[in-house]
Amino acid sequence: MSPAIMLAILVLAVIGMPLFAVMGTSAVVNFWRAEIDFQAVIIEFYQLASKPMLQALPLFGFSGCLLAQSKAPQRLLRLSKAILGWLPGGMAVVCVVACAFLTAFTGASGITIVALGGLLLPALEKDGYGRQFSLGLLTTSGSIGLLFPPSLPVILYGVVSGVSIDALFRAGLLPGVLLVAVLALYGIWWGWRRKLPRSQFSVRELRGALWDARYEIPLPLLVLGGIYGGWLAISEAAVVAAVYVLIAETLLYRDVPLRRLGPIARETAILTGGILIILGMALALTNYMIDADVPGQLFEFAQGRMTSRFAFLVLLNLFLLGVGCMIDIYAATVLVVPLILPIAAEFGVHPTHLGVIFLTNLAIGYVTPPVGLNLFIATIRFREPILKLYWSALPFVVLLLIVLGCVTYIPVLSLFALPGN
Known part of the structure; x- marks a missing residue:
């Protein structure tokens, strides 16, 4: 790929041309220059459509959209508070757990901030948490559920990389728990240090919350x-998830009237259709890059400047955090994963471990100043200046980066649950 074409692609992406069009145009131009039949793009779409695991994307997407449109977030919040609210910093723990759960099912941390932000921010402030702490906690908690099933980014990474999706979910379980735990423990410490009042544990309230959420538990x-x-x-x-959520929210709870299913299905189709068309174009471009030995050239470049696996992982984390700040996780997955996968393999990084590192970086990148996407979503949702969100999120980002370091340099945290390890 010539420097002129690369520059043109970057300019088109920056000025707002749709990503699928940028990648599709790039693939076609490069195929034309290399005298490769344009049918290669169509073949990629056919191969993509024939992957059985791709069915999971629209089905899990539909489940998440349906849950977000129902009263499930309110029931989840009530149940979490009944179970955890008695702890020091209990409301902060409730916030972290509720956000992680909803993000896992929607696959979009921005949706979590929008759906739960209006409920949780007043509740946190009412319990004595400062506004700055509350803003930081809500903004960062929105992305920490991306490693848990049935997260769409994990499924997409598996499709792009060829790594078993089951293995990715197993590998991401403990790192995901660590991300949740570090924010929850910080919330407990905050509440204990400031002697914030705790809600009284009530068996009656717990029983009522369990009954209220009986179909979602x-x-x-x-x-x-x-x-x-x-x-x-x-x-x-x-x-199973799509059918269960459909029955629970439309027939049992009756939160979502049947007439709303059309718009929800349309919203799901836009989300997953956008992912699939980007994925098809990206795979065509990726195949050209592999034929042109771009990964091999990148590895030679990296090998000449990095002499150890440790140094490679440091630079990889810095690079991925930057990518996570500026590019949506779905686009980043189809663009970046095919390039870093062979390089990481040369440095001895297990492909499943690389998946956990990649997704953890992008989850943190969403909330990393100055351009993390969730910071801007939170600015709109909470009507606060962006600089205030920077300072609010910073302590939480530091804690998440500590977990990232552990996940990166202690592979057993990701690989212990895999068969044969």
């Missing part, structure tokens, strides 16, 4: 138990 058990127990493939778990 089995959902994570079905999905997680099915995947981790080996009873359900990813695509089968997606079908």
